[in-house]
Amino acid sequence: MVKLRLRRMGAGDQPFYRIVAVDSRVKQVGKYLECVGWYDPKTEPSKINIETERAIYWLSVGAQPSETVRSLLRKAGILQIWHERKLAKAE
Numbered sequence: 001m002v003k004l005r006l007r008r009m010g011a012g013d014q015p016f017y018r019i020v021a022v023d024s025r026v027k028q029v030g031k032y033l034e035c036v037g038w039y040d041p042k043t044e045p046s047k048i049n050i051e052t053e054r055a056i057y058w059l060s061v062g063a064q065p066s067e068t069v070r071s072l073l074r075k076a077g078i079l080q081i082w083h084e085r086k087l088a089k090a091e
Helices: 052-060 067-076 078-090
Strands: 002-011 014-023 034-040 047-050
Touching: 002 052, 002 067, 034 052, 047 067, 052 078, 067 078
Parallel strands: none
Antiparallel strands: 002 014, 014 034, 034 047
């Protein structure tokens, strides 16, 4: 199963995170399939940069986002776009 989750990067006291598509059996620091975006919680306000089309692609093929990534996708408005596209397909 493919998951969308965070991968920690940066120095010990200056973390930032990549949002990656990864096989769920791989370790946290293991190889990932694709980097979809990044998240920097240390800035005020925190910065989120997600490639919308790639995130929607991974969601459409069944990737399951972690709770944190789901909240980031919601903040970026990507989940709403994905749900609207699903509803448009169903009609």
